[in-house]
Amino acid sequence: MKITKICCIGAGYVGGPTMAVIAKKNPNIKVTIVDINEERIVAWNDEDLSKLPIYEPGLAEIVAETRGKNLFFSTEIDETIKESEMIFISVNTPTKTYGKGKGMAADLKYVELCARNIAEVSTTDKIVVEKSTLPVRTAQAIKSILHNTGKDVKFEILSNPEFLAEGTAIQDLLNPDRVLIGGESEDAIESLASVYGSWVPQERILRTNVWSSELSKLTANAFLAQRISSINAISELCEHTEANVNEVAKAIGMDSRIGPKFLNASIGFGGSCFQKDILNLVYIARSYNLNAVADYWEQVIILNDHQKRRFSDNLISTLYNTVSGKKIAMLGWAFKKDTNDTRESAAIYVADHLLNEQANIAVYDPKVNNKKVQADLNYLNTRSEEENNDLVKSYSDPYETSKDAHAIAIMTEWDEFKTYDWEKIYNQMKKPAFIFDGRNILDKTEMENIGFEYSSIGK
Numbered sequence: 001m002k003i004t005k006i007c008c009i010g011a012g013y014v015g016g017p018t019m020a021v022i023a024k025k026n027p028n029i030k031v032t033i034v035d036i037n038e039e040r041i042v043a044w045n046d047e048d049l050s051k052l053p054i055y056e057p058g059l060a061e062i063v064a065e066t067r068g069k070n071l072f073f074s075t076e077i078d079e080t081i082k083e084s085e086m087i088f089i090s091v092n093t094p095t096k097t098y099g100k101g102k103g104m105a106a107d108l109k110y111v112e113l114c115a116r117n118i119a120e121v122s123t124t125d126k127i128v129v130e131k132s133t134l135p136v137r138t139a140q141a142i143k144s145i146l147h148n149t150g151k152d153v154k155f156e157i158l159s160n161p162e163f164l165a166e167g168t169a170i171q172d173l174l175n176p177d178r179v180l181i182g183g184e185s186e187d188a189i190e191s192l193a194s195v196y197g198s199w200v201p202q203e204r205i206l207r208t209n210v211w212s213s214e215l216s217k218l219t220a221n222a223f224l225a226q227r228i229s230s231i232n233a234i235s236e237l238c239e240h241t242e243a244n245v246n247e248v249a250k251a252i253g254m255d256s257r258i259g260p261k262f263l264n265a266s267i268g269f270g271g272s273c274f275q276k277d278i279l280n281l282v283y284i285a286r287s288y289n290l291n292a293v294a295d296y297w298e299q300v301i302i303l304n305d306h307q308k309r310r311f312s313d314n315l316i317s318t319l320y321n322t323v324s325g326k327k328i329a330m331l332g333w334a335f336k337k338d339t340n341d342t343r344e345s346a347a348i349y350v351a352d353h354l355l356n357e358q359a360n361i362a363v364y365d366p367k368v369n370n371k372k373v374q375a376d377l378n379y380l381n382t383r384s385e386e387e388n389n390d391l392v393k394s395y396s397d398p399y400e401t402s403k404d405a406h407a408i409a410i411m412t413e414w415d416e417f418k419t420y421d422w423e424k425i426y427n428q429m430k431k432p433a434f435i436f437d438g439r440n441i442l443d444k445t446e447m448e449n450i451g452f453e454y455s456s457i458g459k
């Protein structure tokens, strides 16, 4: 099928950047991103590009280049589905918070709604592409909904999981390690392959069956997260043995079978994907009674929770076993640098733990505002909104944030943190002035020479 019009349902962290790049590289295809969230669509259409709902380096430039030409953002979902030959489903698939599989399984209600919506309004044949991360065999459910419309419309379903990482989304999309397309119909697979073929070399476009494609996405995230939990486990051992986790990571990473990437010890991984996708994998394994498999992967999450907890425990015990009434300055709230996304950020859990000990928290993040910080804490339901509001303040200046603080906790590896005048920060803090570097981004000797009591991960 020749593709002239694409619809993407879901204008989020995946839909937005992915479709912007597809539009840039395929000027002859009209790409429309639709969403039920009107506020989000308004923000995507804002003249002022700093107001786009998602911050990603390089994204605003591509939106500026394509928006209004062949890239559109709209709330007209039915009309857009109707006119398009290819429809991407790129909606959220969070962990279920209710019913069977609560806390483990992926909640597929938004995906099902999309499938029903497509089934209801389509009057011509469509290729439906699963872009959201889905449990293996979801395509079966989508197929069943689409094929029972009683209409004379043919649907082909493809799985095309997205591997971009936030903060580097545009680079990842422009130069992907691979594009994965799972499907039954060769025609449909080649239609999608030709969209990517505008800029991705054919040998990097992998064709598989639908189930391998769906499962590969969960597996890739499980392997990536496992590396972080592995190095974080070693970081704790380093702290007891005078080994240095950076040196260990370098030494093992030079083994070409292990490789150097993704071995940064940290306060624990965050983000909307790793935890959700591993829990989902564990749930699927248990549903087939594969308990040894489920236990194996679950340990990645258990270790990650332990890493977040031991960071805040260490902070409290170092501050003479109490943070009650003390000002703790948190630098960074996003789950990693170069994004405004805070979903599952380790900072939220560390803050919550410190708040239970009655700390006063001051937050500075270059891309996250106070409204988001408060919403993240309120979502946990640990204490009242008023209490969170009283105990947690956000600042727009790092020096204000750290003024009179007893300790600084570095939660995100933003590059700008390395360039601060740390002597100035030291001078205005309470003494002894502590730094807990949860990202190992500062130089220990330099900090100690200034006078800080400096501790980091795995050293």
Ligand SMILES: NC(=O)c1ccc[n+]([C@@H]2O[C@H](COP(=O)([O-])OP(=O)(O)OC[C@H]3O[C@@H](n4cnc5c(N)ncnc54)[C@H](O)[C@@H]3O)[C@@H](O)[C@H]2O)c1
Residues within 6 Å of the ligand: 009, 010, 011, 012, 013, 014, 015, 034, 035, 036, 037, 040, 077, 090, 091, 092, 093, 110, 113, 114, 131, 132, 133, 134, 162, 163, 164, 165, 166, 272, 273
């Ligand atoms: N965030 C990432 O880095 C990333 C990377 C790869 C894959 N994924 C996967 O991609 C999917 C989307 O993730 P995201 O981070 O973009 O989520 P998101 O929450 O940022 O965006 C999803 C959007 O879908 C919209 N939506 C939900 N139901 C809808 C409906 N019925 N009709 C129209 N719009 C609807 C929501 O309003 C929201 O704006 C998830 O399955 C996720 O696991 C995410």
Ligand SMILES: O=c1ccn([C@@H]2O[C@H](COP(=O)(O)OP(=O)(O)O[C@H]3O[C@H](CO)[C@@H](O)[C@H](O)[C@H]3O)[C@@H](O)[C@H]2O)c(=O)[nH]1
Residues within 6 Å of the ligand: 133, 162, 163, 164, 165, 166, 167, 221, 224, 228, 261, 262, 263, 264, 265, 266, 267, 268, 269, 270, 271, 272, 273, 274, 335, 336, 337
């Ligand atoms: O060595 C490392 C690497 C990462 N992290 C942390 O791990 C989390 C996830 O980071 P990253 O994977 O870079 O970002 P995500 O945007 O969550 O991307 C992951 O999740 C996406 C959603 O499924 C996938 O598409 C990507 O391939 C996969 O990398 C963040 O909190 C990082 O700070 C570490 O602690 N140490």
